[in-house]
Amino acid sequence: MNPSRRGIVGHLVDYITRLGVTAITGKPYTPTTQGKNERFHQTLFRSLDKQPIASTSEERQTQVDEFDRIYNSERPHQGLPGHVTAQQAWDMTSVAEPHRPLVPAYPSPSPVTAAGALLPENTRRVTVSGGVKVKGVEFQMIGSHLAGTLVTIARDEATIAFYDVTTGEFLIEHPWPEPGVRYVSNGRPRGPRKTPQTQPSPMS
Structure with a gap:
């Protein structure tokens, strides 16, 4: 379960937040928000189905690594100008400056x-x-x-x-x-705050 939905920030989100990265999550019961990721997994699974059944996790990892190499370095990307590969597009893009951490690794004490x-x-x-x-x-x-x-x-x-x-x-x-x-406590009584009652004006 995503701890963010319970008001708790997990170690991963805590770490990337310090690096200046904003973590986002998909909405519950809306799988379309994860469509690109799910589509990538479908392509990966189809590729692995055509490979010999791996007898060890190391062999399976080798197959996944080879898929990544072909997917990024040999496969023309339909969404890129000239249908270049993802690796070519990456190589032509200038390197972005990393974000500065939002807070120091060890916050200054009071x-x-x-x-x-x-x-x-x-x-x-x-x-x-x-x-x-x-x-x-x-x-x-x-x-x-x-x-x-x-x-x-x-x-x-x-x-x-x-x-x-x-x-x-x-x-x-x-x-x-x-x-x-x-x-x-914050010094105030627990529970909902009581609304001051207006005193009725005396009968004339």
């Missing part, structure tokens, strides 16, 4: 933990209520105004800190709660 050794642990997306769940503890003190924001988590045995993935900005830190604590 002034409170400047002498510590907080290391980045993972990335999460702030929930609509302004919280993030880490190691079974729900930290509800980031703020609903940051709902949907990707945050990097950095922690040691005593402290946890949160940073904005996009800007690298330090957001907030908190002492790691005592064993058994599963909820760190």
Whole structure:
């Protein structure tokens, strides 16, 4: 299952986000969004069906590598000008400059933990209520105004800190709660906010 759909950013997305790459996923139950990838697999499977049955994974990998070579270097690409091969088009394209990482590999600690050794642990997306769940503890003190924001988590045995993935900005830190604590409050009561009741005007 894609952990992004549960509000959790996996290690792969965490890594490529730091490289400046935006991860996208297809919508559930809409296979047409993966059409190009599925079509490529169909071509690959048809090619492998014509090959002798591989007796080892190494032999199968050799067949796949040969398919890749023909597909990219010998097969004219119908969608390219002059029907050149994919390799020819790649060779004629100037090399793009890589994106700079959005945040440093090890985020700068806040002034409170400047002498510590907080290391980045993972990335999460702030929930609509302004919280993030880490190691079974729900930290509800980031703020609903940051709902949907990707945050990097950095922690040691005593402290946890949160940073904005996009800007690298330090957001907030908190002492790691005592064993058994599963909820760190933002200082407001849990549950929906109560609407102030208007007092009825006295009868005249």
